[in-house]
Amino acid sequence: MAASQDKIALEMLDSEKIPKHIAIIMDGNGRWAKEKGLPRTLGHRQGMEALERTVEASMDLGVKYLTLYAFSTENWKRPKEEVGVLMNLLIEFVDKKINELNKKGVKVVHIGSKENVAGKVEKKICYAESLTQNNDKMVLNLAFNYGSRQEIARAAQIIAAKAALGETKAEEITEETVEKYLYTAGMPDPDLLIRTGGEMRISNYLLWQIAYSEFWVTKKYWPDFAKEDLWQAVYDYQKRSRRFGGLDE
Ligand code: IPE
Ligand code: IPE
Numbered sequence: 001m002a003a004s005q006d007k008i009a010l011e012m013l014d015s016e017k018i019p020k021h022i023a024i025i026m027d028g029n030g031r032w033a034k035e036k037g038l039p040r041t042l043g044h045r046q047g048m049e050a051l052e053r054t055v056e057a058s059m060d061l062g063v064k065y066l067t068l069y070a071f072s073t074e075n076w077k078r079p080k081e082e083v084g085v086l087m088n089l090l091i092e093f094v095d096k097k098i099n100e101l102n103k104k105g106v107k108v109v110h111i112g113s114k115e116n117v118a119g120k121v122e123k124k125i126c127y128a129e130s131l132t133q134n135n136d137k138m139v140l141n142l143a144f145n146y147g148s149r150q151e152i153a154r155a156a157q158i159i160a161a162k163a164a165l166g167e168t169k170a171e172e173i174t175e176e177t178v179e180k181y182l183y184t185a186g187m188p189d190p191d192l193l194i195r196t197g198g199e200m201r202i203s204n205y206l207l208w209q210i211a212y213s214e215f216w217v218t219k220k221y222w223p224d225f226a227k228e229d230l231w232q233a234v235y236d237y238q239k240r241s242r243r244f245g246g247l248d249e
C-alpha cells in the first residue's frame, strides 16, 4: 500500500531517479461510479480525465514510457453495453486528443491483440499510431485487448514457426528471443507498476516485463487519481532498494 505521507510536493522528487517506464493498471472506475449512484460507464468516462492528467504529469516528470491498461482480453466477459462504451471511449479519445498528444511529442503504440476488435476501432488505433510514429518525447503504450498470456503464447507461436522454417534452433532460443516477439519488443521493462482501486493482483498484465518492477498500490479509484498520487508513487519508488537478486551496494 502507499505509505501515508505528509503532503507531497514535486520538489521532493529526485530528478535523477525518475522511473524510465511506468505501467499502470487503471482500476476502480466502476466502483467510483457506484459509490456516487452513477452508471459504471460514467466511471469510465471520468477515468479518461484521469488518463489525460496522468499522461501530462508523466511527461512533466520526464518519464519515457507510460503503459496504460485500458482493456484486457478478459474484459470481453463484461456486459455488451459496457464493452461498447469502452470501445467508443477509445474512439473518442483518439478523435479528441490525438492532435494534442502529437503536438506534445507523444508516440502512441498499441500493445495487444487486434482479434475481436471492430474495424472502426482498429482503424482509429492504426491512425493514432501512424500519426505519432516519429515522436520521441514519450511512448504511450495503450494496452488494449491486451492479455499477457496471449502475448507470451503469440511469441511462442512466432518462434516455433521460425524454428519450423529452419530460421532458428531450439537451443538458440533465449530470454532475448522471447522478448523480441512481445508487443513491448525493444522497450525497457517497467520500473514502477501502479495499480489503483486497491486490488493486490496483476490481472494478466505484463507478466514477463514486470519480473523486477516495483509495485505500488493505492485504494484510490482511477477517476480520482491525481498528479500528486503519481508523485507519491514515484517518491516511494525512489526510496526503495532495487536489488535484482543481488545485494545492496
Ligand atoms: C477499470 O475499472 C477499467 C477497465 C477494466 C476497463 P473497472 O471497470 O474494472 O472498475 P471496477 O474495478 O469494477 O471498480
Ligand atoms: C484490469 O482490471 C484491467 C484493466 C484495468 C483494463 P479488471 O477490473 O479487469 O481486473 P480484475 O477483474 O479485478 O482482476
Ligand code: MG
Binding pocket: 027, 028, 029, 197
Ligand atoms: Mg476492475
